[in-house]
Amino acid sequence: xxxxxxxxxxxxxxxxxxxxxxxxxxxxxxxxxxxxxxxxxxxxxxxxxxxxxxxxxxxxxxxxxxxxxxxxxxxxxxxxxxxxxxxxxxxxxxxxxxxxxxxxxxxxxxxxxxxxxxxxxxxxxxxxxxxxxxxxxxxxxxxxxxxxxxxxxxxxxxxxxxxxxxxxxxxxxxxxxxxxxxxxxxxxxxxxxxxxxxxxxxxxxxxxxxxxxxxxxxxxxxxxxxxxxxxxxxxxxxxxxxxxxxxxxxxxxxxxxxxxxxxxxxxxxxxxxxxxxxxxxxxxxxxxxxxxxxxxxxxxxxxxxxxxxxxxxxxxxxxxxx
Amino acid sequence: xxxxxxxxxxxxxxxxxxxxxxxxxxxxxxxxxxxxxxxxxxxxxxxxxxxxxxxxxxxxxxxxxxxxxxxxxxxxxxxxxxxxxxxxxxxxxxxxxxxxxxxxxxxxxxxxxxxxxxxxxxxxxxxxxxxxxxxxxxxxxxxxxxxxxxxxxxxxxxxxxxxxxxxxxxxxxxxxxxxxxxxxxxxxxxxxxxxxxxxxxxxxxxxxxxxxxxxxxxxxxxxxxxxxxxxxxxxxxxxxxxxxxxxxxxxxxxxxxxxxxxxxxxxxxxxxxxxxxxxxxxxxxxxxxxxxxxxxxxxxxxxxxxxxxxxxxxxxxxxxxxxxxx
Numbered sequence: 005x006x007x008x009x010x011x012x013x014x015x016x017x018x019x020x021x022x023x024x025x026x027x028x029x030x031x032x033x034x035x036x037x038x039x040x041x042x043x044x045x046x047x048x049x050x051x052x053x054x055x056x057x058x059x060x061x062x063x064x065x066x067x068x069x070x071x072x073x074x075x076x077x078x079x080x081x082x083x084x085x086x087x088x089x090x091x092x093x094x095x096x097x098x099x100x101x102x103x104x105x106x107x108x109x110x111x112x113x114x115x116x117x118x119x120x121x122x123x124x125x126x127x128x129x130x131x132x133x134x135x136x137x138x139x140x141x142x143x144x145x146x147x148x149x150x151x152x153x154x155x156x157x158x159x160x161x162x163x164x165x166x167x168x169x170x171x172x173x174x175x176x177x178x179x180x181x182x183x184x185x186x187x188x189x190x191x192x193x194x195x196x197x198x199x200x201x202x203x204x205x206x207x208x209x210x211x212x213x214x215x216x217x218x219x220x221x222x223x224x225x226x227x228x229x230x231x232x233x234x235x236x237x238x239x240x241x242x243x244x245x246x247x248x249x250x251x252x253x254x255x256x257x258x259x260x261x262x263x264x265x266x267x268x269x270x271x272x273x274x275x276x277x278x279x280x281x282x283x284x285x286x287x288x289x290x291x292x293x294x295x296x297x298x299x300x301x302x303x304x305x306x307x308x309x310x311x312x313x314x315x316x317x318x319x320x321x322x323x324x325x326x
Numbered sequence: 327x328x329x330x331x332x333x334x335x336x337x338x339x340x341x342x343x344x345x346x347x348x349x350x351x352x353x354x355x356x357x358x359x360x361x362x363x364x365x366x367x368x369x370x371x372x373x374x375x376x377x378x379x380x381x382x383x384x385x386x387x388x389x390x391x392x393x394x395x396x397x398x399x400x401x402x403x404x405x406x407x408x409x410x411x412x413x414x415x416x417x418x419x420x421x422x423x424x425x426x427x428x429x430x431x432x433x434x435x436x437x438x439x440x441x442x443x444x445x446x447x448x449x450x451x452x453x454x455x456x457x458x459x460x461x462x463x464x465x466x467x468x469x470x471x472x473x474x475x476x477x478x479x480x481x482x483x484x485x486x487x488x489x490x491x492x493x494x495x496x497x498x499x500x501x502x503x504x505x506x507x508x509x510x511x512x513x514x515x516x517x518x519x520x521x522x523x524x525x526x527x528x529x530x531x532x533x534x535x536x537x538x539x540x541x542x543x544x545x546x547x548x549x550x551x552x553x554x555x556x557x558x559x560x561x562x563x564x565x566x567x568x569x570x571x572x573x574x575x576x577x578x579x580x581x582x583x584x585x586x587x588x589x590x591x592x593x594x595x596x597x598x599x600x601x602x603x604x605x606x607x608x609x610x611x612x613x614x615x616x617x618x619x620x621x622x623x624x625x626x627x628x629x630x631x632x633x634x635x636x637x638x639x640x641x642x643x644x645x646x647x648x649x650x651x652x
Contacts (some may be wrong), residue, residue: 048564049463049468049563049564050564050565051470052469052470055468055469055470058468059468076564078459078564078568171616174616174617174619175617200613201616202609202610202613202616203616203619205565207562207565208470208558208560208562209554209557209558209562209565209566212557212558213369213373213606213607213610214610216369216373217366217369217607217610217611218610220350220352220353220355220365220366220369220611221349221350221353221366221610221611221612221613234470237558237560238558241483241557241558241559245359245364245483246359246364247359247360247364264470264472264560
């Protein structure tokens with residue numbers, strides 16, 4: 005008993021202080037044969053989007069009769085690696101996770117493969133040559149989201165436009181892809197220039213602090229492109245503090261469409277939001293059942309998504325679930 | 327002795343500010359916007375206020391040869407409790423009082439583990455570091471709680487010409503300086519840090535002093551948590567004050583306070599906290615690419631710490647006759 009506690013404490017210490025994986029605090033497997041056990045390693049609860057995503061997965065697991073083991077990695081890859089390894093030790097039936105960053109997963113996924121546990125990626129992709137490491141990837145097309153944002157700007161701007169970009173967590177798939185898609189779409193118009201781009205870590209305080217600095221270092225800002233709503237909401241606070249009017253003096257484009265973001269859009273403080281649907285739970289449980297039953301599943305499943313202008317937001321807001 | 331230790335961090339701060347001036351000529355520009363000062367320097371003060379406040383609490387804890395890893399989690403709890411209370415009742419003052427009361431209890435818990443049970447501080451406060459964030463998540467039910475309250479918004483984003491947040495932090499700094507340097511309290515804290523047992527035998531109430539510094543540290547973290555939440559009008563249980571304990575410890579160390587306890591410098595902590603915030607603002611202002619941000623920060627910190635190292639200091643300075651410590 006004491007040894008277990010010591011090991012667990014050591015694992016916690018490792019997670020908190022250093023950056024190496026390989027903890028072994030899990031207990032032995034206890035999965036019964038009838039119900040499916042799913043180990044889900046979530047990124048964290050860094051934004052309203054993520055918490056809606058978590059809720060959807062937890063609720064649909066319950067209604068699908070799947071036993072869910074859930075872990076929160078607090079945006080740290082090493083925590084996620086540790087969670088996945090403990091799921092392998094516990095011999096769960098299927099592992100699902102949203103990778104914090106794109107790279108560095110090959111070893112742990114190989115371990116899962118050797119233990120014959122199928123892996124489903126949700127929401128974010130990984131960067132690996134070996135696609136046999138996971139069964140399927142369920143999630144949004146982030147490049148397309150970036151393109152939608154860029155397209156709206158191209159269609160709704162005339163004359164020179166200076167854009168500042170608030171990136172997501174450095175190295176994360178949505179940050180890389182939303183940047184790429186946006187750049188690809190706006191490249192056609194030489195008047196649109198991205199004058200500054202920094203990471204706000206997908207958080208409100210991050211968005212606010214970066215925007216404050218931009219407002220001082222960039223003399224002319226026409227548009228803010230934020231990789232998620234929360235950073236956009238932080239930027240709104242910074243713009244207000246600088247005595248400018250968000251949505252009018254400086255236009256704001258964001259991705260996600262969570263409730264707070266949609267409210268700001270309906271109030272005219274944001275100009276355009278590209279939706280990124282977090283309610284993947286039901287689709288994920290379907291896929292999990294198929295994968296465990298050994299059925300073939302498509303390698304890529306894209307979630308259905310739309311975009312919102314201010315008028316559309318006003319109409320859609322009363323019915324939004326998150 | 328103290329003066330020369332503060333020289334390098336101070337130079338680092340000036341160098342960072344000058345670097346900004348080179349890249350952004352208008353960096354030092356200040357103007358009045360809606361009745362308050364507006365400019366990059368003001369941003370540094372306002373965004374640095376929570377780190378400074380937490381670092382102050384940390385300084386005293388470290389002076390007793392302890393450490394408090396739970397401050398980030400305590401900050402998150404304070405923000406979560408306040409925002410949830412405001413969201414349900416609309417009462418900002420009550421919410422803040424409730425949050426700070428809870429923080430005092432959390433500080434009592436830390437102090438109890440360290441001074442009465444005798445657990446090593448790093449382990450004792452690790453308990454709350456991990457569990458505390460979970461508690462904050464429970465309070466907010468994992469959601470980001472957005473509030474709209476004018477009184478609460480003042481704490482982190484309000485101005486009385488200068489940002490209210492930094493005024494609070496500086497007031498606490500002045501209070502601590504008066505209380506510990508004008509009375510014997512500071513010496514007693516240092517005595518406990520040098521040797522708790524010996525000071526107890528000499529008549530110092532070690533246990534009470536250790537207990538007090540942990541409560542003070544938790545209260546500082548609580549107020550900082552209020553600032554962080556108020557700044558964006560939302561309680562983000564997962565991110566509020568994340569890793570701020572590391573920033574605070576770094577600020578204390580840059581300021582020349584020894585982690586071995588027994589000696590501390592409040593001015594040093596002030597400079598340390600400013601260096602850290604200036605560093606962050608610099609990254610955004612001069613446009614260091616996000617991929618290299620951490621390397622840039624690490625390089626600056628390493629240089630500052632190396633310059634403070636006694637052996638290097640001795641090599642680069644004109645030798646001053648000094649007695650070797652025991």
